[in-house]
Amino acid sequence: MDENQTIDQDRIMKVNIEEEMKSSYIDYSMSVIVARALPDVRDGFKPVHRRILYGMLGLGNTSDKPYKKCARVVGDVLGKYHPHGDISVYGALVRMGQEWNMRYKLVDGQGNFGSVDGDSPAAMRYTECRLSKMGEHIMDDIDKDTVDMVNNFDDTLKEPAVMPTMIPNLLVNGGNGIAVGMATNIPTHNLGEVIDGCCAYIDNPDIDIEGLMSYIPAPDFPTGAYIYGLDGVRSAYETGRGRIIMRAKAEIESDDHGDRIVVDEIPYGVNKQQLIEYIAELVKEGKLEGVSNVNDETGRQGMRIVVDVKRDANAKVVLNKLFKMTALQSSFSVNCIALVPNKNDHSLLRPKLLNLKECIGYFIDHRHEVTIRRTQFDLKKAHERAHILKGLIIACDNIDEVVHIIRASKTPAEAQANLEKRFNLDNIQSKAIVDMRLSQLTGLRMEQLHAEYEELMKRIEYLQ
Incomplete structure (x- = not known):
C-alpha cells in the first residue's frame, strides 16, 4: 500500500448509516416544518408570503401607486430574501390575489390571475400587481421596531421574522400546507366576526369555545355556499380537527x-x-x-x-x-396545525394542533407585544425630539447671546463647545442650534416651537 492510499484511509470516517439517515432526515423535516410548509400562528404566514409582502413594501409597490410587473416583484424577492425557484414565489403571489382562494386578497392583481375553472395564470412577465389595502395593514408599524428583524440568506439585508399584523390572518385567510409527517388545513373566516371574537377574548380571557362561537359561528368561505350542520365546525373549534360539510x-x-x-x-x-x-x-x-x-x-x-x-x-x-x-356537496377537513413561539425565546418555533381559543390567544399575545414595542419606540422618539426642542427654546430665548457666541467661534465644533459651556447643553442640542436656520428666529416660528414642545409633553404623558 503506497503512502497516498494510507492518507485516503485516514480521511475516511466510518459512520453508522442508520444514525446518519436518522439525524439527516430529522434536520430536513424540521427545516420543511419550520421554514417552508406551516404558517406562523401570529401572522398566519409561511416565509414565502411574508417575504413577498415585505419585498413589495420595499419596492414601494403600495395600493396608492401604479401596478408593477409581477416579474419585477418575483425577481426582487428571489434576489433579496427567498433563494428558491421563481415558480414557488410567483405561485404564492398569484394565490394572494385570487378572490376564490383568499377570503380577503392581500395582493391586488391586474391581468390574468387564473380562474375558478382551474385555468393557470399568465406568465409573470405579463401580469402586474401591487399590495391591497389589507396587505398594507398587515405591515403597519413595521418600521417602529415592533417585530424582530433577522438576517436574510446571505446576511446582507434584514427581513421580518413575523409581521406586526393587526389582522388575525391565520383565521381570516386560513391556509394549507404539507410538511413532513404533518399537514395543515385551516378554513377562512369573516374578518368582522373574528375581530368580535378577539375583543370578547380580551374582555374575558376565560371565555370558552361555546362563548367564542357566539361571535365566530362558523368558517366563511370566499366562494360562498352553505355549511351543512355545525357538528364538524364545533369539533374543529374544540379540538383543531373536524370535517365541515359544504353544499352549493x-x-x-x-x-x-x-x-x-x-x-x-x-x-x-x-x-x-x-x-x-x-x-x-x-x-x-x-x-x-x-x-x-x-x-x-x-x-x-x-x-x-x-x-x-x-x-x-x-x-x-x-x-x-x-x-x-x-x-356540489363536498367536505373540508380541518387540521389546524401552526407554528407556535416559545414563551421565553420567540425565535424558537414548534408545530402545535390548535383549537379556536388558542389561535385567538396567541394572536392577542402577539398584538400585545407589538403594541408595547411600538409605544416604546414612539416614546423614545418623542423624548429625543423634546430634548432637541428644549435646546432650541433656550437658544431662541437668548438669541442675541447665541448669535454672538457663534460669530465669535472659528469653527462649528468650537461654536458647539462654547454653547454647551454657556447654556449647559449637550452635543445633540448644541448641534441642533448651530444647524438652525435663520427663518426659525421669526416670532411665529418661536411660537410654533413652544406649541410643539407642549404637544410633545402631552403625547409623552399619554404614551407612558
Whole structure:
C-alpha cells in the first residue's frame, strides 16, 4: 500500500448509516416544518408570503401607486430574501390575489390571475400587481421596531421574522400546507366576526369555545355556499380537527320549458369546469337520470351553472342526486396545525394542533407585544425630539447671546463647545442650534416651537 492510499484511509470516517439517515432526515423535516410548509400562528404566514409582502413594501409597490410587473416583484424577492425557484414565489403571489382562494386578497392583481375553472395564470412577465389595502395593514408599524428583524440568506439585508399584523390572518385567510409527517388545513373566516371574537377574548380571557362561537359561528368561505350542520365546525373549534360539510347554493326555477336547477355558489376548493364535465359524464354514462342538459352561464353578474331537468323527472330528486354524486356537496377537513413561539425565546418555533381559543390567544399575545414595542419606540422618539426642542427654546430665548457666541467661534465644533459651556447643553442640542436656520428666529416660528414642545409633553404623558 503506497503512502497516498494510507492518507485516503485516514480521511475516511466510518459512520453508522442508520444514525446518519436518522439525524439527516430529522434536520430536513424540521427545516420543511419550520421554514417552508406551516404558517406562523401570529401572522398566519409561511416565509414565502411574508417575504413577498415585505419585498413589495420595499419596492414601494403600495395600493396608492401604479401596478408593477409581477416579474419585477418575483425577481426582487428571489434576489433579496427567498433563494428558491421563481415558480414557488410567483405561485404564492398569484394565490394572494385570487378572490376564490383568499377570503380577503392581500395582493391586488391586474391581468390574468387564473380562474375558478382551474385555468393557470399568465406568465409573470405579463401580469402586474401591487399590495391591497389589507396587505398594507398587515405591515403597519413595521418600521417602529415592533417585530424582530433577522438576517436574510446571505446576511446582507434584514427581513421580518413575523409581521406586526393587526389582522388575525391565520383565521381570516386560513391556509394549507404539507410538511413532513404533518399537514395543515385551516378554513377562512369573516374578518368582522373574528375581530368580535378577539375583543370578547380580551374582555374575558376565560371565555370558552361555546362563548367564542357566539361571535365566530362558523368558517366563511370566499366562494360562498352553505355549511351543512355545525357538528364538524364545533369539533374543529374544540379540538383543531373536524370535517365541515359544504353544499352549493342551488335553486329550482320553473317556466314553460320545464324545471331547471340553477347553482350560483359552489363549495370552497371545487373546480367549476371539472364539476360541470363530471355531471355531463354521469348523464352520458346513465348514472344520473332526469338531466337533459348542463350549461355554464357564468358572466359578469356572477357564477351560474344551469342544469336542465327532463319534463318527466322530479327536480328535487335530481338535486339530491347531484349533492350525493358530485362535488356540489363536498367536505373540508380541518387540521389546524401552526407554528407556535416559545414563551421565553420567540425565535424558537414548534408545530402545535390548535383549537379556536388558542389561535385567538396567541394572536392577542402577539398584538400585545407589538403594541408595547411600538409605544416604546414612539416614546423614545418623542423624548429625543423634546430634548432637541428644549435646546432650541433656550437658544431662541437668548438669541442675541447665541448669535454672538457663534460669530465669535472659528469653527462649528468650537461654536458647539462654547454653547454647551454657556447654556449647559449637550452635543445633540448644541448641534441642533448651530444647524438652525435663520427663518426659525421669526416670532411665529418661536411660537410654533413652544406649541410643539407642549404637544410633545402631552403625547409623552399619554404614551407612558
